[in-house]
Amino acid sequence: MTTQDAAANTAADRSPALFAITVFASAGLVFLVEPMIAKLVLPLLGGGPSIWNTSLAFFQVALLAGYGYAHLLQRVRSIRLQAGLHLAAMVLAALVLPLHVTGVFGAPSSEHPALWLLGVMTVSIGAPFAVLSATAPLAQAWHARTLHAATGTEPYALYAASNLGSLLALLAYPILVEPLATLHGQAVGWSLGYGAFVLLMAALMVFVTRAGGEATPVVVVAGDTVEAAPSWRDRLTWVVLAAIPSSLMMGVTTHLATDVASAPFLWVIPLALYLVTFIIAFSTKPAISEQTTLILQAAAVAACASILPFKASNLFLQLFIHLSAFFLTALMCHQALVARRPAPGHLTGFYLWMSFGGVVGGGFNAFLAPVIFNNVWEYPLILALACLVRPWGEGPVERWRWVTLALGCLAAAGAPLATMAAYSGEIGRAHLMGTTGHDLMLLLVKVCLAAAVVCAFLVRRRGIVFFGLIAIISLAAEGAGDKVDVLKSWRSFFGVVRQSELKLPEMGGTVRMLSHGTTLHGAQAQDPRWRCRPLVYYAPETPIGQVFTEVERRKPALRIGAVGLGTGAVGAYTRPGDRLTFFEIDPLVIRISSDPAHFSYTTTCAKGKIDYVVGDARLTLAKQPRDQFDILLIDAFSSDSVPAHLLTVEAMRGYLSRIKPDGVLILHLSNRNLDLRSPAMAVAYAAGGEALLQRHDAAKSSPMLWESSEDALIVARNAKALAPFAADPRWKPTEPVLVRPWTDDYTNLIGALYGRMKERWAWLP
Incomplete structure (x- = not known):
């Protein structure tokens, strides 16, 4: 028996658990850092689905870099030298830790947000992410040269363990990590976890170097013939089969967020299902057979194609059909991918091309689709094309x-x-x-x-x-x-914006509306009698309208700031001598609302001076002079992609410093899925402000869109500024101790989601 055979037999006697634990831990770290870095960076760009898709595209590119590095490392014949090089790479990647967002790129860009986001994430987390991503193919390659060489144990099953770690980490973040730990604590904890993983990886390196430190790469023999290298046709097939699920994952996320229900954490569901398909496909005993998948996928895709434009259908039915079609189509592609996997000797190349396919699919959705489509057309397009993956049958069609x-x-x-x-x-x-x-x-x-x-x-x-x-x-x-009479649809990096019309005879004819995804952002009557009357959230009967009416009664000229533009309806409140500045992150919305061909609140109706500041509101407001505004309206929370960084104690202190001593701050807190009142009240108190709350119900006799039911919090630097509102019975004292106040270091969207659910379902504890 040779020394190499003895080493192989020693490896065969060892448990493969260390391999599984290592890839499981690396995947867990990877999928913990994704939402963590997203929480650090994405709120500065609004938190919409396109921004998450761009982040996913970055992670896929970093994954490709990790897989490419693992593939190149296999050119080194000695496992011992491979281990040494990889240990050095992990130590060098740790130089960017502890985890933080780099400031080298300055403030976010609203003109080129994707480039800014990619640059920041590359510098902040790119190296550790790529090195961690290399673990799965690298560990499997080492497994193939040790345990597989000795016993024939299947190394591809380790990929299922990797995706199981990814799935558990992904679900743990919003449920456990975010509510229980501060952002600083999360960053420090993840950095320590990376250090612990280096030690775990070192233990695996010791094992594999002892088992086969000088072993040559595994050679797979079929009979008397050495297994041929994959052809370019094989590689192209791997790319296509990996690109389709990657594109569909982003497409279904964007479709659901844009046209069905942009609920918080909605992106978690498609990503979790995507990981589950890998777990099933790469398992030694798949829970769903290929034949079963093909039958169910046909039914789900056909049903999905038939309901795609029917956005008014039952919400849960829509979610079930769309997610089922995505899951089964992704599983079909991944099972076809596994069926075409090469021998373990070509394992790292297989993962490299598979990762490249993920980049192709994700890059198409994140970077190309928003430019060439004015709606989320990429989703039905790829869903239909995926059907070509199905078996075509043999012989002539019956x-x-x-x-x-x-x-x-x-x-x-x-x-x-x-x-x-x-x-x-x-x-x-x-x-x-x-x-x-x-x-x-x-x-x-x-x-x-x-x-x-x-x-x-x-x-x-x-x-x-x-x-x-x-x-x-x-x-x-x-x-x-x-x-729905949609007049025009636009698409930018920040989402899909639609202008539509509704005929309301009680309002003199047509009302024009502006929607961002599933959220109405304003409306304007076309009848000259009502054209300059603010509607829905901004109507005179609403809390926002009440504040403008009261403050205008007391002051002859106002300096007003408004975060969130929409149709620009608050512009109709301005009088000669007033000045209103809108703080808006999306330049497209400014172009639409300031064009009289679409909406005329800021042009024909406004009597004061109107100007615009483009960018994240918190950053741009920080550049404004102190003690400036008589009224500051923060209306950025009605969408379901809530920029939580605008509702923290630090943000509130910034707002209060920008209003005059007798000025008022209005927070429009209406939200379909989140209870924002409790954290807002706590934040106002913690920031040293005085606050009142109003829960307004629209009059049942009001025409549609005339006004809306809404929640609003009014905050001032002292009680005297709120005295006129405190005398109004519609405004109530706040309860600032219901929840822990949000800070830049701590937010709890899951708690806010649960709070809204308790309102709807009284039986919840």
Whole structure:
């Protein structure tokens, strides 16, 4: 027996647990630092889905760098030398620790936010992230040269352990880490965890160097023939099969956040499902077989294609169908990827090309799609193209499948025709009078789409035929979707902005609205009688309107600041001599609201001087003179991607220092998913301010959009400034001790989410 054989037998006698623990720990650190660095950086850019997608694209590039480094390291024949080089790389990467956000790039850029974000994340976390990412392929390569060489144990199963660590860390962050630890504590804890991991990795290095320190790379033999290197066709297939799930993960996140329900932590669900597909696909005994996946994926994708434009459908049904279609499609691609994996001797190359595919898919969504599309078209496009991954079958297509395809196309074509009938002519007028013709036509739309879905499922075994019918169903559903009169749609790095109209006879005709994702950001009546009347959140009856009316009564000329522009409705409150500055992060919103062709609050209606400051509000407000504003409105929380850094004790102190001694600060706290009142009251008290709260309910007799129900907190530097409002019974004293105040070092969005749920469901403890 040779020395090398003895070393291999020694390795065979050892437990592979150390390999699994090491890749599990590295993956846990990687997926803890992703939301952690996001919390440090993303709030400065608004926290929208496009910003998270850009961050994911960065992490995928860093992952590719780590996999590329692991692949190149395999050119070194000696495991002992590999271990030494990798230990040196981990120590060098630790030089950027403790974890923090670099200041070398200055303040965030609203004109080129993606470049700023990529630069900051590269310098702040790029090196440790890449080195940690190299662990999975590196450990598997070492496994292949030690345990696999001796016993034939499958090294690819370690990738399932890696993704299990990723999944648990991802779920632990919002549930445990964020609520229980300060941001500083998280950064220090992660940095210490990195140090502990270096020791764990060193232990693995000792094991593998003893087991096969001078072993040559594993050579896989099939019979008497050495396993051939993967072809370029194989590599291209790996790239495509990895790119589709990566793109779909970002696409479904953006679609749900833009068109369905932009709830807090919504991005966690697609990413968690993405990791679960890896766990299943790379397991030695997959929980879901490939055949089962293909059956379920066909049903889910067909259903998803048929409901894509129907945004008014049941929320939970929408979430279930979209997430099911994404999960099963990603699983189908990853199972096809695993089925085409090479022999362990080419393992690191396989992971390198797989990672490159993830970068291609993520980069398309993060950087290219926002430029070439004015809506989230990348999601249905990739969802349909993914159907080409399905088996195409052999031989000519059976006649009955062609007949089924034709029937499916006819059924799909009937859906938009029925929709046109439902909203035009006599049936459309019948709808306005409350008769049933309209409802019958909409029922026909659903029947047509359901029939097309059934036909698609029947032809599922022919991938090319299935793809064609899914594409037709998607186009037909787009023409038959919810009939909202969207005049124009724009897309920027910060999200999708839509201008739509609604006919309201009680308001003299048409009302024009501006929405960002699923959140209404303002409305303006087109009737000249009401054109300059602020509507919804800013109506005179609302808390915001009350403050403007009261302060204008007491002062002849006002200096006003407003964080969050929307349609610019507060501009209608300005009088000659007043000056209003809007602080807005998205230049696109400024272009829309200041163009009279879209909205005229800041042009025709405003009587005072209007100007704009572009950038993150907290940073730009800090540059304003102290004691400047009579009214400062912070209206950045109605969206569900809450910039939590605008609602901390430090931020509140900054706001209070910018208002005059008798000035007032208004916080618009309405939010569908978060209870922001409790932390806002605590923050105002901790910052040394005096505060009053109003929970306004819109009058039931009010026309739609005339006013809105909302929560608002008014804060001042002293009680005297609030005296006129304290005398108004609509304003109530605050309860500042309900929750711990948020700071730059501590926020608790999970607690705010739970607080809102308690309001809705009284049975919660």
